[in-house]
Amino acid sequence: MIGPWRTNRIRIVNRLLCSLLLLSACAWGGVFVRWTNTALPRPDALGFTDLLISATGKTSPSSEDARQKGYRVFLEVPLEQANDTAVKAEKSGLAGIVLNVGQSERDGVEESIRALRSVHPKLKFLVLGSGGKQPQMRGTLVIRRNAVLEVSSPTAQPWIDMNLALVKIDKRSRPEQTPLYTFSWASPDSAQQSPPTAMDYSLAVAEAGAFQANLILEVDEPLQKALNDNDPQAWTLWKQVKSYADFYSHPSKPALDHVANVAVVLDDLDPTDETMNLLARHNMPFKVFRPADLKSETLSSFDVIVMFPKPDRETSERIAALATQGKIVVIVDAQGSYPWQKGGSVRLNEKAVSYATGKGRVIELSEPVTDPETFAQDIRRLLGNQNMLVSVWNGLTTIAVPYGDHGPETNRIEFVNYATDPIQLQVKVKGEFNTIRFESPGHECCSNLQPVKRNGFTEFVIPELRIAGRVYLDESDQHSVSHAPQ
Amino acid sequence: MRCAKRQMTALIIFLLISSLVQSSDTTRLIYKKKYVMGTVFEIVVYDRPSHDVSDAIEKALDEITRIDDLLSNYKADSALSKLNRSAHFHTQTVPPDLYRAIDRSVQLSKLSGGKFDISVAPLVNLWKAALSGDSMPSPSQQQEVRDCVGYKKIELNPPDQITFHSNCLQLDLGAIGKGYAVERAADILESFGIHNALINAGGSTILAIGAPPGQAAWLVHLRDPSRKIDPQVMLRDESISTSEQTAPSLLGSTAGHIVDPETGKPLKTEFAVSVIAKRGIITDGLSTTLLLLGPTKGKLLLRQMTDVSAIWISPAAQIETAISGPQIVFPGKSS
Numbered sequence: 001m002i003g004p005w006r007t008n009r010i011r012i013v014n015r016l017l018c019s020l021l022l023l024s025a026c027a028w029g030g031v032f033v034r035w036t037n038t039a040l041p042r043p044d045a046l047g048f049t050d051l052l053i054s055a056t057g058k059t060s061p062s063s064e065d066a067r068q069k070g071y072r073v074f075l076e077v078p079l080e081q082a083n084d085t086a087v088k089a090e091k092s093g094l095a096g097i098v099l100n101v102g103q104s105e106r107d108g109v110e111e112s113i114r115a116l117r118s119v120h121p122k123l124k125f126l127v128l129g130s131g132g133k134q135p136q137m138r139g140t141l142v143i144r145r146n147a148v149l150e151v152s153s154p155t156a157q158p159w160i161d162m163n164l165a166l167v168k169i170d171k172r173s174r175p176e177q178t179p180l181y182t183f184s185w186a187s188p189d190s191a192q193q194s195p196p197t198a199m200d201y202s203l204a205v206a207e208a209g210a211f212q213a214n215l216i217l218e219v220d221e222p223l224q225k226a227l228n229d230n231d232p233q234a235w236t237l238w239k240q241v242k243s244y245a246d247f248y249s250h251p252s253k254p255a256l257d258h259v260a261n262v263a264v265v266l267d268d269l270d271p272t273d274e275t276m277n278l279l280a281r282h283n284m285p286f287k288v289f290r291p292a293d294l295k296s297e298t299l300s301s302f303d304v305i306v307m308f309p310k311p312d313r314e315t316s317e318r319i320a321a322l323a324t325q326g327k328i329v330v331i332v333d334a335q336g337s338y339p340w341q342k343g344g345s346v347r348l349n350e351k352a353v354s355y356a357t358g359k360g361r362v363i364e365l366s367e368p369v370t371d372p373e374t375f376a377q378d379i380r381r382l383l384g385n386q387n388m389l390v391s392v393w394n395g396l397t398t399i400a401v402p403y404g405d406h407g408p409e410t411n412r413i414e415f416v417n418y419a420t421d422p423i424q425l426q427v428k429v430k431g432e433f434n435t436i437r438f439e440s441p442g443h444e445c446c447s448n449l450q451p452v453k454r455n456g457f458t459e460f461v462i463p464e465l466r467i468a469g470r471v472y473l474d475e476s477d478q479h480s481v482s483h484a485p486q
Numbered sequence: 487m488r489c490a491k492r493q494m495t496a497l498i499i500f501l502l503i504s505s506l507v508q509s510s511d512t513t514r515l516i517y518k519k520k521y522v523m524g525t526v527f528e529i530v531v532y533d534r535p536s537h538d539v540s541d542a543i544e545k546a547l548d549e550i551t552r553i554d555d556l557l558s559n560y561k562a563d564s565a566l567s568k569l570n571r572s573a574h575f576h577t578q579t580v581p582p583d584l585y586r587a588i589d590r591s592v593q594l595s596k597l598s599g600g601k602f603d604i605s606v607a608p609l610v611n612l613w614k615a616a617l618s619g620d621s622m623p624s625p626s627q628q629q630e631v632r633d634c635v636g637y638k639k640i641e642l643n644p645p646d647q648i649t650f651h652s653n654c655l656q657l658d659l660g661a662i663g664k665g666y667a668v669e670r671a672a673d674i675l676e677s678f679g680i681h682n683a684l685i686n687a688g689g690s691t692i693l694a695i696g697a698p699p700g701q702a703a704w705l706v707h708l709r710d711p712s713r714k715i716d717p718q719v720m721l722r723d724e725s726i727s728t729s730e731q732t733a734p735s736l737l738g739s740t741a742g743h744i745v746d747p748e749t750g751k752p753l754k755t756e757f758a759v760s761v762i763a764k765r766g767i768i769t770d771g772l773s774t775t776l777l778l779l780g781p782t783k784g785k786l787l788l789r790q791m792t793d794v795s796a797i798w799i800s801p802a803a804q805i806e807t808a809i810s811g812p813q814i815v816f817p818g819k820s821s
Contacts, residue, residue: 139519139528140689158526158688330737348738363737371733378737394560397521419521 030208031245032216036060037224043070047242052076052216055085063094074098079105086120096124103130129170131271132181133161135207137397137418158397160418165276167213172288173269182216195220198237199420202244206468209248210401210414247441256403259410260287261389263302267309275369278376283400285389294318301408303387305329324358328382334364393426415469425462433458435474513699516540520547523554523664525688532682532699542678546671553667556584557659573650585646587659587666594771595637602775603747607658608634610745613752632750665770668693690728693766694721709758712803718815719762727769729777730758746778753778756800762812763794781806
């Protein structure tokens with residue numbers, strides 16, 4: 001017979017183990033939950049430990065209460081209030097400060113953060129960039145004043161709101177910080193007038209996870225209240241969201257890097273740049289550079305280089321050298337005399353001239369990019385089928401992000417399907433792989449997919465991609481179904 | 487007397503406004519979207535709160551998926567793909583929806599003297615490869631593929647039998663499939679007693695049933711490459727479709743996605759064409775046809791039809807119209 005004391009002890013140990021398991025599953029920490037309701041569930045129930053509270057909001061939970069419950073509490077403040085808030089946060093034992101930085105404040109932010117870090121070394125300071133969008137597949141209907149205002153357009157391709165370009169630009173703007181973004185669910189012109197669903201939340205978490213970024217996840221007020229009221233439907237929704245967070249909490253090799261063969265050189269790292277957005281939207285694997293990077297980076301793994309700033313003399317010589325090695329360099333809004341202009345030229349149209357330079361060429365576009373969609377498709381054409389790292393069919397709503405061990409080879413691909421309805425996806429990836437393993441949230445790792453190798457590429461079919469999935473590519477011949485490398 | 491007239495006018499206006507407000511209060515908007523046929527289909531319905539329309543919209547979207555499963559040439563197991571594999575000099579029995587879609591396409595081919603042709607798929611695929619980075623096809627490659635094209639090589643035997651009189655004919659219903667799908671979706675909604683709805687196939691084809699509460703029709707802004715004209719149309723139990731060639735490349739010369747069966751080459755035009763008529767399958771097929779024909783020949787074709795309106799607009803704001811159906815209005819222009 002087990003006595004009451006022993007029963008209690010077993011219960012306490014079980015609860016502790018459960019809590020530890022829950023917390024360890026969230027070690028990824030890529031989601032900061034933004035909470036505004038004064039009441040707050042416990043972190044072991046919510047399944048997330050990083051909590052963001054607005055320091056200037058009208059209502060919010062007590063940071064002390066949240067901290068005592070076990071949350072790592074971050075306060076969100078505008079940049080100009082950072083000093084005062086940091087003093088209070090340090091005294092209260094909070095985890096850090098999230099700085100809300102406007103477009104106009106981007107230039108001075110690094111210096112401000114350095115100063116803050118030196119005064120408050122125990123606090124974590126994170127910069128929240130602007131320009132985040134609710135990830136979604138958008139329609140074209142616009143509803144205003146209870147009537148539908150419709151624009152008839154021949155562009156039948158679905159429009160996707162996504163944050164990959166923002167993440168890539170943020171990565172170059174602040175290399176020391178994992179990109180951090182947020183978005184608001186409210187969309188006054190949206191035809192979708194119902195509150196966010198489990199699919200919407202899951203897609204948001206999946207997108208950030210697939211892009212290896214940190215997300216501040218806004219939890220809508222009715223859901224916060226329903227979770228506090230222990231509404232079973234609300235907790236069912238939240239359980240699904242948590243399964244997506246769990247999926248990205250154990251990536252096989254967190255140190256993997258985005259694989260890219262298109263280099264985009266930018267002067268102004270504007271996260272809302274539409275040309276970058278369209279390159280990302282068309283699954284162009286690109287990486288952002290500053291003009292100064294051209295002097296230090298070898299760019300050996302890049303096939304196409306797109307240059308937006310006007311090249312100075314030194315940069316022009318470097319561009320000519322890269323083209324001579326066999327690369328295609330596109331100069332946007334090119335005005336002036338450059339070394340490559342000595343070679344033979346071909347006029348492509350009234351605004352573009354191509355100069356043969358060594359094994360490669362330089363293409364000058366005489367004006368800024370006026371049509372980002374067409375420009376992205378042009379870059380896709382210049383890259384050519386032989387240099388496409390990943391191609392997807394039946395994937396107009398899918399973004400594929402290739403990852404590798406800091407080299408040109410892909411060994412993992414993250415997929416996000418913005419349509420959120422299951423699709424069968426055909427994939428072609430550069431390289432020859434014998435083993436393709438697929439996993440997705442809520443399913444045990446991994447199912448083996450049948451690879452078909454053809455002319456230096458491997459093709460396979462993902463039978464059902466709902467919102468998110470991950471593929472491991474291996475050159476070795478492993479037939480057995482096994483867990484992903486930890 | 488004058489005062490009484492004013493009072494009467496005020497009363498009429500009050501009653502009109504009251505009826506509009508009441509109408510708005512007793513209906514609600516239900517919206518759903520789905521990715522099908524490579525685009526986003528959206529359905530908006532206005533109905534009374536007691537009426538459960540969500541299920542009806544789901545069924546209409548399911549119907550669009552079912553039509554895609556039949557008409558898709560991307561899906562290997564679709565009825566069309568099976569036909570494309572097996573009907574060369576062999577008579578095949580096909581599902582009624584596929585037969586209807588092909589039958590109406592062939593009628594439009596005859597009407598347009600072959601400008602509209604659903605057998606143009608091999609040529610489209612040839613140029614599509616060039617669009618995605620392959621080299622431009624040689625004249626001999628083009629000729630080889632052109633020999634596979636021609637709607638006259640399709641033999642239709644009602645009610646459901648089809649034979650291809652060519653060993654390389656391939657059909658692509660991309661220019662008519664969305665129009666057929668929105669019609670079928672409208673049939674489903676109407677079978678549920680829904681009388682005010684809009685079905686949008688990615689903006690390229692839109693079908694309106696009834697009107698929003700308190701309004702005479704659905705207001706639709708038309709595609710305007712000049713961004714200066716903003717033409718509009720009011721749709722009530724009508725459909726609109728728009729066609730436009732792929733935008734020209736910034737960094738080279740490119741092929742567009744609309745290929746002229748007569749020349750075998752991508753169409754060169756800057757016009758965008760919008761067509762308004764009663765039926766989605768008509769507007770969808772006609773918009774491509776009228777783009778291929780251009781305004782002069784297009785207007786001649788439309789003289790043979792009734793209740794159809796069309797507008798061609800260029801980036802330089804050149805406008806050509808043919809109106810025998812709904813009026814197209816230009817709010818920016820003085821009358």
